[in-house]
Amino acid sequence: MSDSQPIFVAVIGVGGVGKAFLGQVDSLRTRLEQQKPPIDLRLILARRSNKQVFAEGWKALEIASLVQTLDNSKQPLLPFNEVIDKLATAPGKVILVDNTSDPTLANSYPAILQKGISIVTPNKKAFSDSYELWSDIFAAAANGTGSSGHGYVFHESSVGAGLPVISTLKELVETGDEVTKIEGVFSGTMSFLFNSFMPVGGGGGKFSAEVTKAKDLGYTEPDPRDDLNGLDVARKLTILARLVGLKVQSPTSFPVESLIPKELESCSSGDEFLQKLPEFDGQMDDLKSSAAKEGKVVRFVGSIDVPSQSVKVGLEKFDASHPIAALKGSDNIISFYTKRYGSNPLIIQGAGAGGEVTAMGVTGDLLKVVRLLQ
Amino acid sequence: MSDSQPIFVAVIGVGGVGKAFLGQVDSLRTRLEQQKPPIDLRLILARRSNKQVFAEGWKALEIASLVQTLDNSKQPLLPFNEVIDKLATAPGKVILVDNTSDPTLANSYPAILQKGISIVTPNKKAFSDSYELWSDIFAAAANGTGSSGHGYVFHESSVGAGLPVISTLKELVETGDEVTKIEGVFSGTMSFLFNSFMPVGGGGGKFSAEVTKAKDLGYTEPDPRDDLNGLDVARKLTILARLVGLKVQSPTSFPVESLIPKELESCSSGDEFLQKLPEFDGQMDDLKSSAAKEGKVVRFVGSIDVPSQSVKVGLEKFDASHPIAALKGSDNIISFYTKRYGSNPLIIQGAGAGGEVTAMGVTGDLLKVVRLLQ
Numbered sequence: 001m002s003d004s005q006p007i008f009v010a011v012i013g014v015g016g017v018g019k020a021f022l023g024q025v026d027s028l029r030t031r032l033e034q035q036k037p038p039i040d041l042r043l044i045l046a047r048r049s050n051k052q053v054f055a056e057g058w059k060a061l062e063i064a065s066l067v068q069t070l071d072n073s074k075q076p077l078l079p080f081n082e083v084i085d086k087l088a089t090a091p092g093k094v095i096l097v098d099n100t101s102d103p104t105l106a107n108s109y110p111a112i113l114q115k116g117i118s119i120v121t122p123n124k125k126a127f128s129d130s131y132e133l134w135s136d137i138f139a140a141a142a143n144g145t146g147s148s149g150h151g152y153v154f155h156e157s158s159v160g161a162g163l164p165v166i167s168t169l170k171e172l173v174e175t176g177d178e179v180t181k182i183e184g185v186f187s188g189t190m191s192f193l194f195n196s197f198m199p200v201g202g203g204g205g206k207f208s209a210e211v212t213k214a215k216d217l218g219y220t221e222p223d224p225r226d227d228l229n230g231l232d233v234a235r236k237l238t239i240l241a242r243l244v245g246l247k248v249q250s251p252t253s254f255p256v257e258s259l260i261p262k263e264l265e266s267c268s269s270g271d272e273f274l275q276k277l278p279e280f281d282g283q284m285d286d287l288k289s290s291a292a293k294e295g296k297v298v299r300f301v302g303s304i305d306v307p308s309q310s311v312k313v314g315l316e317k318f319d320a321s322h323p324i325a326a327l328k329g330s331d332n333i334i335s336f337y338t339k340r341y342g343s344n345p346l347i348i349q350g351a352g353a354g355g356e357v358t359a360m361g362v363t364g365d366l367l368k369v370v371r372l373l374q
Numbered sequence: 375m376s377d378s379q380p381i382f383v384a385v386i387g388v389g390g391v392g393k394a395f396l397g398q399v400d401s402l403r404t405r406l407e408q409q410k411p412p413i414d415l416r417l418i419l420a421r422r423s424n425k426q427v428f429a430e431g432w433k434a435l436e437i438a439s440l441v442q443t444l445d446n447s448k449q450p451l452l453p454f455n456e457v458i459d460k461l462a463t464a465p466g467k468v469i470l471v472d473n474t475s476d477p478t479l480a481n482s483y484p485a486i487l488q489k490g491i492s493i494v495t496p497n498k499k500a501f502s503d504s505y506e507l508w509s510d511i512f513a514a515a516a517n518g519t520g521s522s523g524h525g526y527v528f529h530e531s532s533v534g535a536g537l538p539v540i541s542t543l544k545e546l547v548e549t550g551d552e553v554t555k556i557e558g559v560f561s562g563t564m565s566f567l568f569n570s571f572m573p574v575g576g577g578g579g580k581f582s583a584e585v586t587k588a589k590d591l592g593y594t595e596p597d598p599r600d601d602l603n604g605l606d607v608a609r610k611l612t613i614l615a616r617l618v619g620l621k622v623q624s625p626t627s628f629p630v631e632s633l634i635p636k637e638l639e640s641c642s643s644g645d646e647f648l649q650k651l652p653e654f655d656g657q658m659d660d661l662k663s664s665a666a667k668e669g670k671v672v673r674f675v676g677s678i679d680v681p682s683q684s685v686k687v688g689l690e691k692f693d694a695s696h697p698i699a700a701l702k703g704s705d706n707i708i709s710f711y712t713k714r715y716g717s718n719p720l721i722i723q724g725a726g727a728g729g730e731v732t733a734m735g736v737t738g739d740l741l742k743v744v745r746l747l748q
Contacts, residue, residue: 027550036519145410148748163720164542171538175737176401200695321574323723326700331718340730344705346537349697350720357714363549372745374522 004037005092007370008058010045010083013099014067017122017157018048020359021099026063028363032370039370045087046070052077058090080108088115093373094151095366098123099359107133113140113151118373120365122157122358127242128235131249134242143372152369157361159186159236160332160352168348169243172338179244181337183303183345186236188330188353189227190300192219195327198288198297200320207284208277215274219330219353223270228259230300233313237302241311244304248311257314259300291317297325323347378411379466381744382432384419384457387473388441391496391531392422394733395473400437402737406744413744419461420444426451432464454482462489467747468525469740472497473733481507487514487525492747494739496531496732501616502609505623508616517746526743531735533560533610534706534726542722543617543710552713553618557677560610562704562727563601564674566593569701572662572671574694581658582651589648593704593727597644602633604674607687611676615685618678622685631688633674665691671699697721 009025011018025043032039042060046053046069053073055061061069078086087094096112098105098121106126109119110133127134138144141153159165172179185191197210204210211228214220220227234251241248248254260273261280267273291298296317301324304311318325327333332352335345351357383399385392399417406413416434420427420443427447429435435443452460461468470486472479472495480500483493484507501508512518515527533539546553559565571584578584585602588594594601608625615622622628634647635654641647665672670691675698678685692699701707706726709719725731 024550028548031548031550037522143745148411162714164538164545164722167541168538171734171738171741174402174405174741175734176398176405177734321700323697323700326695326697329718340536340728340734341725344703344724346722346724348538348720348722350718351715354714360545360549360551360714364545367545367548371517 004039004374006040006042006058007373008087008090008092008094009041009043009097009366010047010087010094011043011097011099012047012105013102014046014048014070015099016355017358017362018099019067020355021097021362022063022066024356024359024363025366028367029063039374041370044090045083047077047083050077051075052083054078054083054086080105084108084112084115084117087117094118095120095369095373097121097362097366098126099362101125103129109133109153110136110140113137113142113146113153116149116151118142118151118369119153120362120369121155122161122362123155124158124232124235124239127155127158128238128251131242131247152372154365154368155239156365157358159239160334160348161354162357162360162364163332163334163348163350163352165334165348166239166243168346169240169336172336172340172346173244177341178339179336180306180339181304181345182240182244182306182334183301183324183337184334185299185324185327185332186233186302186334186352187227187300188332188351189214189220190233191327191332191352192217192330194297194299195329197284198291200297200325202292204288206278206281208274208281211277212274215270223273225260225264225267225270225273230256230258230313233300233302237304237311237313241304244306246304246306246309246311254311255314256312259315287315295320299324299327323349378413378748380414380416380432381747382461382464382466382468383415383417383471383740384421384461384468385417385471385473386421386479387476388420388422388444389473390729391732391736392473393441394729395471395736396437396440398730398733398737399740402741403437413748415744418464419457421451421457424451425449426457428452428457428460454479458482458486458489458491461491468492469494469743469747471495471736471740472500473736475499477503483507483527484510484514487511487516487520487527490523490525492516492525492743493527494736494743495529496535496736497529498532498606498609498613501529501532502612502625505616505621526746528739528742529613530739531732533613534708534722535728536731536734536738537706537708537722537724537726539708539722540613540617542720543614546710546712546714546720547618551715553710554680554713555678555711555719556614556618556680556708557675557698557711557719558708559673559698559701559706560607560676560708560726561601561674562706562725563588563593563595563598564607565701565706565726566591566704568671568673569703571658572665574671574699576666578662580652580655582648582655585651586648589644597647599634599638599641599644599647604630604632604687607674607676611678611685611687615678618680620678620680620683620685628685629688630686633689661689669694673698673701697723
């Protein structure tokens with residue numbers, strides 16, 4: 001209704017995802033304002049590690065020029081708990097958008113939700129660190145077991161970016177299907193590396209050369225070891241396993257295969273690591289040729305076997321005709337095997353990384369919360 | 375909250391989908407009752423063409439024995455508009471679950487929504503008949519442009535059964551992505567027929583034999599011509615095209631290729647049709663061998679090209695490596711090409727027909743409405 005209260009949005013983090021989100025939320029805001037009945041969505045806070053802009057008198061900040069406003073801001077950087085306290089006094093509902101991967105911020109989610117502030121975020125840390133934090137978050141959330149005055153929490157982009165992975169899994173579980181297995185390629189970087197290193201039909205370069213290429217194309221973290229250690233995939237598996245009811249304690253509480261040779265773990269920089277990686281190409285070549293002999297390809301996958309409560313991350317061989325083998329570029333693929341879906345899984349596939357698609361999951365979650373708060 | 379009003383559910387249709395839905399909603403009801411805060415979901419009406427059971431005093435009907443209760447019911451079958459009038463007097467919000475494919479029922483959706491009753495349904499007719507009916511439904515719905523006292527409408531299972539097709543497309547559109555093309559196999563029957571008739575790698579039987587086999591396995595309508603005419607796929611394409619903003623007037627307002635030979639359109643029965651179909655196997659064999667010469671396979675697909683506003687349904691050839699060619703069993707596959715997803719589409723794949731998976735989409739929609747009504 002036109003006389004309804006505004007909904008306030010506070011954004012933390014204005015990096016790649018954050019900037020893409022700002023663009024998307026600016027269009028969304030316009031559409032919500034024009035719909036009948038209109039919704040008044042107001043961005044009232046933007047904050048990054050060293051700067052913040054809090055709107056005067058709960059008036060909307062101009063989104064189009066927000067990054068510049070933030071750059072030029074002379075506002076004192078309030079301690080984060082004071083920011084939350086101030087947000088809790090807003091004359092309407094507040095949604096906090098955490099576009100960082102900050103674990104400290106994640107630790108304060110339960111307290112934020114209890115204050116009635118909703119959270120949408122691609123921040124994996126919050127949902128893949130200790131099981132205790134996970135429990136505390138959902139005990140505090142209105143869409144967990146928190147009371148109805150509490151905030152909602154949505155985190156679609158924490159797995160597979162904007163792909164509808166978490167919403168689909170939740171719906172399978174909530175409508176009473178029995179999920180038996182989840183399997184897939186959960187890292188855009190790993191997808192690109194292995195699709196290039198060992199494409200179906202043969203070819204592909206040395207493993208170290210593919211890693212260097214991936215880094216040059218911006219597909220890896222600044223230090224590629226942060227991808228190759230498998231922890232990013234382990235975090236995503238932790239989240240999905242918990243959503244099907246497994247009490248996974250942490251992303252290091254199950255087997256995770258690292259692709260960093262032991263000898264290179266102690267390299268002082270990513271560059272030194274990349275320089276020495278070719279010495280270990282022989283091991284990867286052996287793996288490649290042993291798979292090829294069986295007519296298979298090697299991929300870096302994560303899987304959850306629900307009945308045996310087994311979660312693992314690492315290299316596996318797949319037939320050339322398997323959907324995981326046929327993946328292209330840096331796409332993710334997630335297969336849900338369930339009782340209802342029978343022998344053929346429900347599959348979701350597509351870009352699982354990148355600013356715009358990650359931001360899309362965040363914007364979509366924001367819209368879900370807006371509708372629940374209306 | 376424990377003292378919140380009950381949410382009332384009225385079910386029309388207790389066929390294959392309807393029965394599966396009842397099983398799912400019975401479990402859902404128990405879970406909602408046990409959650410904190412509990413939600414009191416009460417099934418208060420079941421109705422099919424010749425029987426109805428309306429609960430006394432808005433008390434919950436026992437779901438486990440509902441089909442039997444309905445069979446034994448001696449309640450007079452009220453005219454449908456009187457049922458709606460009575461539901462509108464319920465002491466709480468009402469959700470109507472239409473598990474039929476009845477076009478008459480579909481025509482009354484706008485009036486039902488205006489009375490504040492929400493609708494969840496797999497009924498394709500409501501969303502694929504005239505564009506006027508589509509406009510009227512969404513003008514009346516609270517999640518269309520209707521006012522906030524009106525009912526919500528969700529219809530995930532009208533395309534791809536329980537696969538998250540409609541919710542994903544809506545999110546792409548609502549978060550501002552630009553959908554350029556949608557392509558896929560939208561019929562479980564057509565999928566099975568062509569995956570059997572022309573599997574990747576060769577083989578497969580005569581087309582008429584595959585149709586008979588599909589019918590024997592229960593994969594076709596009682597008269598297989600109701601699948602082979604392409605209208606079911608055309609209805610699904612109509613719905614998706616309208617969701618991306620194309621004003622498709624009806625499922626017959628764009629090119630739809632029928633696989634029923636002209637000469638057999640007038641057969642008096644499905645059996646007579648199946649008897650005469652082998653006379654036309656030569657045409658399908660020619661198609662198969664011409665595709666094989668190009669290293670391709672033939673599939674029955676639907677596609678929407680958004681910039682040119684072109685929608686079409688019919689046979690197309692695909693490379694053996696294309697995801698559409700690699701489909702298995704009676705699976706559906708839907709590819710969304712968008713600006714954000716770039717050259718590789720967002721793909722959703724899996725069983726797109728069957729009582730349990732169709733009911734799952736309905737139950738999932740019910741849960742969405744419950745959360746919006748809370």
